Amino acid sequence: MIALADCNNFYASCERVFDPSLNGKPVVVLSNNDGCVIARSNEAKALGIPMGAPVFQYKKLIEAERVQVFSTNFALYGDMSRRVMNILSESARDIEIYSIDEAFLDLGKGSDAELLQTVRILRKKVLQYTGIPVSIGVAPSKILAKIATHVAKKDPSCGFCYLLTDPIKRDTVLADYPVREIWGIGRRTAEKLRNMGIAKAAAFVKLSDAFILREFTITGLRMKQELLGKPAISFESSGKPKKAICTARSFGEMITSYEFLEQAVASHAVSCADKLRRQRSCAAAMTIFIHTNMFRKDLPQYCKNIVVKFPPTQNTLTLVRIAKNALREIYRENYAYKKAGVILMDFIQEDNRQGELFNAYPEDAREMELVRAVDLLNERYGRGTLRLADQGLLDKHALKQSRRSRSYTTRWSELLDISAGKSEK
DNA sequence: TCTGGGGTCCTAGGACCC
DNA sequence: TCTGGGGTCCTAGGACCC
Numbered sequence: 340m341i342a343l344a345d346c347n348n349f350y351a352s353c354e355r356v357f358d359p360s361l362n363g364k365p366v367v368v369l370s371n372n373d374g375c376v377i378a379r380s381n382e383a384k385a386l387g388i389p390m391g392a393p394v395f396q397y398k399k400l401i402e403a404e405r406v407q408v409f410s411t412n413f414a415l416y417g418d419m420s421r422r423v424m425n426i427l428s429e430s431a432r433d434i435e436i437y438s439i440d441e442a443f444l445d446l447g448k449g450s451d452a453e454l455l456q457t458v459r460i461l462r463k464k465v466l467q468y469t470g471i472p473v474s475i476g477v478a479p480s481k482i483l484a485k486i487a488t489h490v491a492k493k494d495p496s497c498g499f500c501y502l503l504t505d506p507i508k509r510d511t512v513l514a515d516y517p518v519r520e521i522w523g524i525g526r527r528t529a530e531k532l533r534n535m536g537i538a539k540a541a542a543f544v545k546l547s548d549a550f551i552l553r554e555f556t557i558t559g560l561r562m563k564q565e566l567l568g569k570p571a572i573s574f575e576s577s578g579k580p581k582k583a584i585c586t587a588r589s590f591g592e593m594i595t596s597y598e599f600l601e602q603a604v605a606s607h608a609v610s611c612a613d614k615l616r617r618q619r620s621c622a623a624a625m626t627i628f629i630h631t632n633m634f635r636k637d638l639p640q641y642c643k644n645i646v647v648k649f650p651p652t653q654n655t656l657t658l659v660r661i662a663k664n665a666l667r668e669i670y671r672e673n674y675a676y677k678k679a680g681v682i683l684m685d686f687i688q689e690d691n692r693q694g695e696l697f698n699a700y701p702e703d704a705r706e707m708e709l710v711r712a713v714d715l716l717n718e719r720y721g722r723g724t725l726r727l728a729d730q731g732l733l734d735k736h737a738l739k740q741s742r743r744s745r746s747y748t749t750r751w752s753e754l755l756d757i758s759a760g761k762s763e764k
Numbered sequence: 765t766c767t768g769g770g771g772t773c774c775t776a777g778g779a780c781c782c
Numbered sequence: 783t784c785t786g787g788g789g790t791c792c793t794a795g796g797a798c799c800c
Contacts (some may be wrong), residue, residue, distance in 0.1 A: 369768090374767050374768065375767055377769090391767085393767040438771095482781095556774065569778070587769065633767090634766090680769090740765095
Protein backbone atom coordinates (compact mmCIF):
# COMPACT_ATOMS: atom_id res chain seq x y z
CA MET A 340 0.00 0.00 0.00
CA ILE A 341 1.00 3.57 -0.65
CA ALA A 342 0.63 6.38 1.83
CA LEU A 343 0.74 10.05 1.04
CA ALA A 344 1.82 12.28 3.90
CA ASP A 345 0.99 15.91 3.30
CA CYS A 346 1.85 18.70 5.74
CA ASN A 347 -1.15 20.83 6.61
CA ASN A 348 -0.78 24.45 5.43
CA PHE A 349 2.94 23.82 5.53
CA TYR A 350 4.50 27.31 5.44
CA ALA A 351 1.92 28.71 7.82
CA SER A 352 2.49 25.75 10.14
CA CYS A 353 6.27 26.38 10.08
CA GLU A 354 5.70 29.95 11.22
CA ARG A 355 3.43 28.72 14.00
CA VAL A 356 5.95 26.25 15.35
CA PHE A 357 8.17 29.11 16.46
CA ASP A 358 5.41 31.54 17.36
CA PRO A 359 2.53 29.71 19.03
CA SER A 360 0.69 32.99 19.52
CA LEU A 361 -0.27 32.58 15.86
CA ASN A 362 -2.43 29.57 16.68
CA GLY A 363 -6.08 30.25 15.96
CA LYS A 364 -5.24 33.40 14.00
CA PRO A 365 -5.37 33.76 10.22
CA VAL A 366 -1.84 33.47 8.80
CA VAL A 367 -0.64 33.98 5.23
CA VAL A 368 2.80 33.56 3.68
CA LEU A 369 3.77 35.61 0.62
CA SER A 370 5.71 34.88 -2.54
CA ASN A 371 9.03 36.53 -3.30
CA ASN A 372 8.87 40.30 -3.34
CA ASP A 373 5.84 39.98 -1.07
CA GLY A 374 3.66 39.81 -4.18
CA CYS A 375 1.14 36.98 -3.85
CA VAL A 376 -0.29 34.79 -1.14
CA ILE A 377 1.24 31.32 -1.51
CA ALA A 378 0.18 29.70 1.76
CA ARG A 379 -2.75 30.16 4.10
CA SER A 380 -3.81 28.83 7.47
CA ASN A 381 -7.32 27.42 7.72
CA GLU A 382 -8.51 30.68 9.28
CA ALA A 383 -7.14 32.65 6.31
CA LYS A 384 -8.80 30.23 3.87
CA ALA A 385 -12.08 30.73 5.72
CA LEU A 386 -11.78 34.49 5.17
CA GLY A 387 -11.89 33.80 1.44
CA ILE A 388 -8.28 34.65 0.62
CA PRO A 389 -7.52 32.50 -2.44
CA MET A 390 -4.24 30.81 -3.31
CA GLY A 391 -2.12 33.10 -5.45
CA ALA A 392 -4.06 36.22 -4.48
CA PRO A 393 -2.14 39.45 -5.15
CA VAL A 394 -1.60 41.01 -1.75
CA PHE A 395 -2.56 44.53 -2.78
CA GLN A 396 -6.04 43.34 -3.74
CA TYR A 397 -6.64 41.95 -0.26
CA LYS A 398 -4.97 44.64 1.76
CA LYS A 399 -8.20 45.90 3.33
CA LEU A 400 -9.35 42.43 4.33
CA ILE A 401 -5.91 41.62 5.71
CA GLU A 402 -5.90 44.71 7.88
CA ALA A 403 -9.52 44.45 8.96
CA GLU A 404 -9.19 40.81 10.00
CA ARG A 405 -5.70 41.23 11.46
CA VAL A 406 -4.30 38.56 9.21
CA GLN A 407 -0.71 37.77 10.21
CA VAL A 408 1.47 38.24 7.14
CA PHE A 409 4.90 36.71 6.52
CA SER A 410 7.43 36.99 3.71
CA THR A 411 8.74 33.63 2.49
CA ASN A 412 11.45 32.13 4.63
CA PHE A 413 12.75 29.23 2.60
CA ALA A 414 15.70 28.64 4.88
CA LEU A 415 13.17 27.79 7.58
CA TYR A 416 10.69 25.84 5.43
CA GLY A 417 13.42 23.85 3.71
CA ASP A 418 14.98 22.88 7.01
CA MET A 419 11.64 21.94 8.58
CA SER A 420 10.84 19.90 5.49
CA ARG A 421 14.09 17.98 5.83
CA ARG A 422 13.25 17.14 9.45
CA VAL A 423 9.76 15.94 8.57
CA MET A 424 11.04 13.84 5.66
CA ASN A 425 13.71 12.23 7.83
CA ILE A 426 11.11 11.04 10.30
CA LEU A 427 8.85 9.76 7.54
CA SER A 428 11.65 7.88 5.82
CA GLU A 429 12.66 6.12 9.04
CA SER A 430 9.20 4.64 9.33
CA ALA A 431 8.58 3.41 5.78
CA ARG A 432 10.13 0.82 3.51
CA ASP A 433 10.75 3.49 0.89
CA ILE A 434 10.01 7.17 0.41
CA GLU A 435 9.44 9.39 -2.59
CA ILE A 436 9.73 13.04 -1.61
CA TYR A 437 7.30 14.65 -3.99
CA SER A 438 7.53 18.27 -2.93
CA ILE A 439 8.64 20.40 -0.01
CA ASP A 440 5.58 19.33 1.99
CA GLU A 441 4.53 15.94 0.57
CA ALA A 442 5.95 12.45 0.38
CA PHE A 443 4.71 9.10 -0.84
CA LEU A 444 5.57 6.18 1.42
CA ASP A 445 5.74 2.51 0.58
CA LEU A 446 4.06 0.79 3.51
CA GLY A 447 4.18 -2.75 2.15
CA LYS A 448 1.38 -5.12 3.05
CA GLY A 449 -0.80 -5.11 6.10
CA SER A 450 -4.35 -5.34 7.35
CA ASP A 451 -6.41 -2.17 7.43
CA ALA A 452 -6.10 -2.07 11.19
CA GLU A 453 -2.30 -2.39 11.04
CA LEU A 454 -1.96 0.25 8.33
CA LEU A 455 -4.14 2.70 10.20
CA GLN A 456 -2.18 2.10 13.37
CA THR A 457 1.10 2.68 11.51
CA VAL A 458 0.11 6.01 10.01
CA ARG A 459 -1.51 7.28 13.20
CA ILE A 460 1.71 6.65 15.09
CA LEU A 461 3.66 8.29 12.30
CA ARG A 462 1.49 11.40 12.33
CA LYS A 463 1.87 11.68 16.08
CA LYS A 464 5.63 11.29 15.87
CA VAL A 465 6.02 14.00 13.21
CA LEU A 466 3.85 16.36 15.24
CA GLN A 467 5.70 15.66 18.45
CA TYR A 468 9.20 15.94 16.98
CA THR A 469 8.70 18.91 14.64
CA GLY A 470 5.42 20.60 15.56
CA ILE A 471 4.16 20.17 12.00
CA PRO A 472 0.70 18.60 11.58
CA VAL A 473 0.41 16.18 8.65
CA SER A 474 -2.47 14.40 6.97
CA ILE A 475 -1.95 10.86 5.74
CA GLY A 476 -4.00 8.92 3.20
CA VAL A 477 -3.44 5.25 2.37
CA ALA A 478 -4.51 3.48 -0.84
CA PRO A 479 -3.28 0.98 -3.45
CA SER A 480 -2.34 3.70 -5.99
CA LYS A 481 -0.87 7.18 -5.86
CA ILE A 482 -3.94 8.98 -7.16
CA LEU A 483 -6.17 7.20 -4.66
CA ALA A 484 -3.66 8.01 -1.92
CA LYS A 485 -3.98 11.65 -2.92
CA ILE A 486 -7.73 11.41 -2.65
CA ALA A 487 -7.47 9.62 0.69
CA THR A 488 -5.29 12.44 2.00
CA HIS A 489 -7.86 14.94 0.80
CA VAL A 490 -10.51 13.14 2.83
CA ALA A 491 -8.13 12.92 5.80
CA LYS A 492 -7.79 16.69 5.76
CA LYS A 493 -11.43 17.58 5.22
CA ASP A 494 -13.25 15.08 7.39
CA PRO A 495 -12.67 16.00 11.04
CA SER A 496 -13.90 12.61 12.22
CA CYS A 497 -10.89 10.68 10.92
CA GLY A 498 -8.11 12.38 12.85
CA PHE A 499 -6.11 13.32 9.74
CA CYS A 500 -5.54 9.68 8.76
CA TYR A 501 -7.74 7.89 6.22
CA LEU A 502 -7.63 4.52 4.48
CA LEU A 503 -9.04 4.10 1.00
CA THR A 504 -8.28 0.43 0.55
CA ASP A 505 -11.76 -1.04 0.32
CA PRO A 506 -13.38 -1.02 -3.19
CA ILE A 507 -16.87 -0.31 -1.85
CA LYS A 508 -15.65 2.67 0.14
CA ARG A 509 -13.69 3.78 -2.91
CA ASP A 510 -16.79 3.84 -5.09
CA THR A 511 -18.62 5.91 -2.51
CA VAL A 512 -15.82 8.46 -2.35
CA LEU A 513 -15.40 8.65 -6.14
CA ALA A 514 -19.14 9.18 -6.64
CA ASP A 515 -18.82 12.48 -4.85
CA TYR A 516 -15.30 13.48 -5.86
CA PRO A 517 -15.11 16.32 -8.43
CA VAL A 518 -12.90 15.54 -11.45
CA ARG A 519 -11.27 18.93 -11.07
CA GLU A 520 -9.79 17.77 -7.77
CA ILE A 521 -8.14 14.66 -9.22
CA TRP A 522 -4.35 14.82 -9.21
CA GLY A 523 -3.36 15.38 -12.84
CA ILE A 524 -6.56 17.07 -13.97
CA GLY A 525 -6.04 20.78 -14.33
CA ARG A 526 -8.12 23.66 -15.54
CA ARG A 527 -8.13 22.71 -19.22
CA THR A 528 -8.97 19.06 -18.80
CA ALA A 529 -11.63 19.83 -16.21
CA GLU A 530 -13.26 22.23 -18.64
CA LYS A 531 -13.20 19.63 -21.39
CA LEU A 532 -14.78 17.07 -19.07
CA ARG A 533 -17.41 19.55 -17.99
CA ASN A 534 -18.37 20.10 -21.62
CA MET A 535 -18.81 16.34 -21.90
CA GLY A 536 -21.08 16.41 -18.86
CA ILE A 537 -18.61 14.63 -16.61
CA ALA A 538 -18.37 16.17 -13.17
CA LYS A 539 -17.41 13.37 -10.77
CA ALA A 540 -14.57 10.87 -10.68
CA ALA A 541 -17.06 8.01 -10.73
CA ALA A 542 -18.36 9.14 -14.13
CA PHE A 543 -14.83 9.45 -15.47
CA VAL A 544 -13.88 5.86 -14.65
CA LYS A 545 -17.00 4.62 -16.45
CA LEU A 546 -15.70 5.97 -19.79
CA SER A 547 -14.24 3.36 -22.11
CA ASP A 548 -10.46 2.93 -22.34
CA ALA A 549 -10.49 3.70 -26.06
CA PHE A 550 -12.43 6.92 -25.56
CA ILE A 551 -10.16 8.09 -22.75
CA LEU A 552 -7.04 7.24 -24.74
CA ARG A 553 -8.31 9.23 -27.72
CA GLU A 554 -9.45 12.26 -25.77
CA PHE A 555 -7.00 12.38 -22.87
CA THR A 556 -3.97 10.41 -24.09
CA ILE A 557 -2.08 7.86 -22.11
CA THR A 558 -2.08 10.20 -19.12
CA GLY A 559 -5.87 9.97 -18.92
CA LEU A 560 -5.85 6.20 -19.18
CA ARG A 561 -3.35 5.89 -16.38
CA MET A 562 -5.60 8.07 -14.27
CA LYS A 563 -8.53 5.75 -14.82
CA GLN A 564 -6.48 2.72 -13.80
CA GLU A 565 -5.16 4.48 -10.73
CA LEU A 566 -8.67 5.50 -9.73
CA LEU A 567 -9.72 1.86 -9.98
CA GLY A 568 -6.95 0.89 -7.60
CA LYS A 569 -4.49 -0.44 -10.21
CA PRO A 570 -1.16 1.33 -9.87
CA ALA A 571 -0.13 2.94 -13.18
CA ILE A 572 2.18 5.65 -11.89
CA SER A 573 5.35 4.12 -10.56
CA PHE A 574 6.84 4.78 -7.17
CA GLU A 575 10.07 6.70 -7.67
CA SER A 576 12.53 6.51 -4.83
CA SER A 577 13.92 9.91 -3.99
CA GLY A 578 17.40 11.01 -4.86
CA LYS A 579 17.10 10.79 -8.61
CA PRO A 580 18.98 13.64 -10.25
CA LYS A 581 16.83 16.35 -11.82
CA LYS A 582 16.52 16.65 -15.58
CA ALA A 583 16.40 20.40 -15.55
CA ILE A 584 17.53 23.01 -13.04
CA CYS A 585 16.11 26.48 -13.04
CA THR A 586 16.73 29.71 -11.16
CA ALA A 587 14.54 32.67 -11.95
CA ARG A 588 13.34 35.72 -10.06
CA SER A 589 11.14 38.69 -10.52
CA PHE A 590 12.86 41.93 -9.63
CA GLY A 591 11.67 44.01 -6.71
CA GLU A 592 11.50 46.89 -9.12
CA MET A 593 11.64 47.03 -12.89
CA ILE A 594 15.13 47.14 -14.36
CA THR A 595 16.29 49.13 -17.35
CA SER A 596 20.04 48.96 -16.95
CA TYR A 597 21.90 46.27 -18.87
CA GLU A 598 24.46 46.08 -16.11
CA PHE A 599 21.96 45.05 -13.44
CA LEU A 600 20.24 42.61 -15.76
CA GLU A 601 23.61 41.01 -16.44
CA GLN A 602 24.37 40.77 -12.75
CA ALA A 603 21.04 39.09 -12.11
CA VAL A 604 21.58 36.59 -14.93
CA ALA A 605 25.12 35.87 -13.70
CA SER A 606 23.78 35.26 -10.19
CA HIS A 607 21.13 32.89 -11.51
CA ALA A 608 23.76 31.00 -13.50
CA VAL A 609 25.90 30.69 -10.36
CA SER A 610 22.96 29.34 -8.40
CA CYS A 611 22.08 26.83 -11.14
CA ALA A 612 25.72 25.71 -11.29
CA ASP A 613 25.71 25.14 -7.51
CA LYS A 614 22.62 22.96 -7.73
CA LEU A 615 24.12 21.15 -10.72
CA ARG A 616 27.32 20.21 -8.88
CA ARG A 617 25.38 19.18 -5.81
CA GLN A 618 23.64 16.47 -7.84
CA ARG A 619 26.96 15.60 -9.53
CA SER A 620 25.81 16.43 -13.05
CA CYS A 621 27.17 18.31 -16.02
CA ALA A 622 24.88 20.32 -18.29
CA ALA A 623 25.12 20.61 -22.06
CA ALA A 624 22.43 23.20 -22.71
CA MET A 625 21.12 26.38 -21.17
CA THR A 626 18.04 28.48 -21.73
CA ILE A 627 18.08 32.05 -20.59
CA PHE A 628 15.04 34.26 -20.66
CA ILE A 629 14.09 37.82 -19.85
CA HIS A 630 10.76 39.55 -19.91
CA THR A 631 9.03 42.78 -19.08
CA ASN A 632 6.11 43.20 -16.67
CA MET A 633 3.17 41.56 -18.42
CA PHE A 634 0.67 43.17 -16.08
CA ARG A 635 1.67 46.64 -17.23
CA LYS A 636 -0.42 46.90 -20.38
CA ASP A 637 0.61 50.55 -20.62
CA LEU A 638 4.27 49.69 -21.18
CA PRO A 639 5.91 48.15 -24.25
CA GLN A 640 6.31 44.39 -23.84
CA TYR A 641 9.26 42.18 -24.68
CA CYS A 642 9.72 38.50 -23.88
CA LYS A 643 12.54 36.41 -25.26
CA ASN A 644 14.41 33.24 -24.54
CA ILE A 645 17.41 31.61 -26.17
CA VAL A 646 18.80 28.08 -26.02
CA VAL A 647 22.57 27.51 -26.13
CA LYS A 648 24.32 24.15 -26.49
CA PHE A 649 27.85 23.42 -25.37
CA PRO A 650 30.14 20.58 -24.30
CA PRO A 651 28.97 19.22 -20.92
CA THR A 652 30.29 21.25 -18.01
CA GLN A 653 29.66 22.01 -14.35
CA ASN A 654 32.08 24.91 -14.24
CA THR A 655 30.47 28.03 -12.80
CA LEU A 656 32.81 30.33 -14.70
CA THR A 657 31.99 28.69 -18.04
CA LEU A 658 28.27 28.74 -17.35
CA VAL A 659 28.37 32.40 -16.37
CA ARG A 660 30.26 33.26 -19.57
CA ILE A 661 27.68 31.38 -21.63
CA ALA A 662 24.82 33.11 -19.84
CA LYS A 663 26.31 36.55 -20.36
CA ASN A 664 26.86 35.94 -24.06
CA ALA A 665 23.33 34.64 -24.44
CA LEU A 666 21.91 37.66 -22.67
CA ARG A 667 23.76 39.96 -25.03
CA GLU A 668 21.98 38.29 -27.93
CA ILE A 669 18.47 38.68 -26.66
CA TYR A 670 18.72 41.97 -24.82
CA ARG A 671 16.88 44.93 -26.35
CA GLU A 672 17.19 48.48 -25.16
CA ASN A 673 14.37 50.68 -23.95
CA TYR A 674 12.37 48.09 -22.07
CA ALA A 675 11.74 47.87 -18.35
CA TYR A 676 12.57 44.28 -17.38
CA LYS A 677 10.74 42.51 -14.58
CA LYS A 678 12.10 38.98 -14.60
CA ALA A 679 15.13 37.00 -15.73
CA GLY A 680 15.95 33.32 -15.46
CA VAL A 681 18.45 30.61 -16.30
CA ILE A 682 17.56 26.95 -16.98
CA LEU A 683 20.14 24.18 -17.33
CA MET A 684 19.27 21.05 -19.32
CA ASP A 685 20.70 17.97 -21.07
CA PHE A 686 22.51 16.50 -18.11
CA ILE A 687 25.01 13.71 -17.84
CA GLN A 688 26.51 12.38 -14.62
CA GLU A 689 29.86 14.02 -13.94
CA ASP A 690 31.84 10.76 -14.05
CA ASN A 691 30.36 9.82 -17.44
CA ARG A 692 31.66 12.91 -19.09
CA GLN A 693 33.33 12.25 -22.38
CA GLY A 694 36.77 13.72 -22.96
CA GLU A 695 37.55 15.70 -26.08
CA LEU A 696 40.11 14.38 -28.54
CA PHE A 697 41.81 17.66 -29.34
CA ASN A 698 41.12 19.64 -26.24
CA ALA A 699 41.63 18.04 -22.87
CA TYR A 700 40.24 21.13 -21.13
CA PRO A 701 43.38 22.22 -19.30
CA GLU A 702 41.74 25.55 -18.60
CA ASP A 703 38.65 23.90 -17.29
CA ALA A 704 40.54 21.63 -14.92
CA ARG A 705 42.30 24.60 -13.36
CA GLU A 706 39.10 26.57 -13.08
CA MET A 707 37.32 23.64 -11.50
CA GLU A 708 39.87 23.60 -8.69
CA LEU A 709 38.99 27.20 -8.04
CA VAL A 710 35.26 26.47 -8.22
CA ARG A 711 35.57 23.61 -5.74
CA ALA A 712 37.56 25.80 -3.37
CA VAL A 713 34.85 28.45 -3.54
CA ASP A 714 32.23 25.77 -2.87
CA LEU A 715 34.08 24.67 0.27
CA LEU A 716 34.42 28.20 1.59
CA ASN A 717 30.79 29.02 0.94
CA GLU A 718 29.73 25.82 2.59
CA ARG A 719 31.71 26.63 5.69
CA TYR A 720 31.07 30.35 5.99
CA GLY A 721 27.63 30.66 4.41
CA ARG A 722 26.28 30.95 0.93
CA GLY A 723 27.48 34.01 -0.96
CA THR A 724 30.58 34.54 1.20
CA LEU A 725 32.65 34.44 -1.98
CA ARG A 726 31.03 35.56 -5.18
CA LEU A 727 31.96 36.53 -8.70
CA ALA A 728 32.43 40.17 -9.62
CA ASP A 729 29.95 39.41 -12.42
CA GLN A 730 27.22 39.07 -9.83
CA GLY A 731 27.66 42.67 -8.80
CA LEU A 732 28.26 44.27 -5.45
CA LEU A 733 24.97 46.06 -5.19
CA ASP A 734 21.99 43.84 -4.63
CA LYS A 735 19.64 45.98 -6.63
CA HIS A 736 17.78 42.92 -7.74
CA ALA A 737 17.53 41.69 -4.18
CA LEU A 738 14.13 40.66 -2.97
CA LYS A 739 11.59 42.72 -1.16
CA GLN A 740 10.96 40.81 2.04
CA SER A 741 9.61 43.13 4.65
CA ARG A 742 8.06 40.55 6.97
CA ARG A 743 10.40 37.62 7.06
CA SER A 744 10.50 35.60 10.27
CA ARG A 745 13.80 34.52 11.74
CA SER A 746 15.82 31.61 10.38
CA TYR A 747 15.19 29.85 13.65
CA THR A 748 16.83 26.58 12.73
CA THR A 749 19.62 27.52 10.34
CA ARG A 750 21.37 30.61 11.71
CA TRP A 751 23.06 30.81 15.08
CA SER A 752 22.30 34.50 15.29
CA GLU A 753 18.59 33.92 14.81
CA LEU A 754 17.87 31.14 17.26
CA LEU A 755 14.78 31.41 19.40
CA ASP A 756 15.32 33.08 22.79
CA ILE A 757 13.73 31.32 25.70
CA SER A 758 13.85 32.70 29.21
CA ALA A 759 12.19 31.08 32.18
CA GLY A 760 9.32 32.75 33.94
CA LYS A 761 8.86 35.56 31.50
CA SER A 762 7.01 35.74 28.24
CA GLU A 763 9.45 36.53 25.49
CA LYS A 764 8.76 39.10 22.82
C1' DT B 765 2.24 51.59 -6.92
C1' DC B 766 1.79 46.41 -5.95
C1' DT B 767 0.73 40.06 -9.53
C1' DG B 768 6.08 33.50 -7.41
C1' DG B 769 9.45 29.85 -8.40
C1' DG B 770 10.81 25.26 -9.75
C1' DG B 771 9.82 21.28 -11.80
C1' DT B 772 7.82 16.86 -14.95
C1' DC B 773 5.63 14.60 -18.76
C1' DC B 774 3.29 14.25 -23.24
C1' DT B 775 2.27 15.25 -28.18
C1' DA B 776 2.59 16.97 -32.82
C1' DG B 777 5.24 18.05 -36.44
C1' DG B 778 9.50 18.68 -38.91
C1' DA B 779 13.94 16.91 -40.38
C1' DC B 780 16.28 13.23 -41.50
C1' DC B 781 17.60 8.25 -42.31
C1' DC B 782 17.58 3.87 -45.27
C1' DT C 783 -1.71 8.23 -65.32
C1' DC C 784 0.85 6.05 -61.76
C1' DT C 785 5.99 8.23 -57.34
C1' DG C 786 6.81 3.78 -50.50
C1' DG C 787 7.14 2.52 -46.03
C1' DG C 788 9.05 2.51 -41.73
C1' DG C 789 11.59 4.51 -38.45
C1' DT C 790 14.32 7.90 -35.09
C1' DC C 791 15.40 12.14 -33.08
C1' DC C 792 14.63 16.80 -31.89
C1' DT C 793 11.97 20.85 -30.65
C1' DA C 794 8.29 23.79 -29.27
C1' DG C 795 4.50 24.16 -26.79
C1' DG C 796 0.84 22.62 -23.76
C1' DA C 797 -0.74 20.88 -19.46
C1' DC C 798 -0.06 19.90 -15.02
C1' DC C 799 1.96 19.73 -10.22
C1' DC C 800 3.15 22.02 -5.47
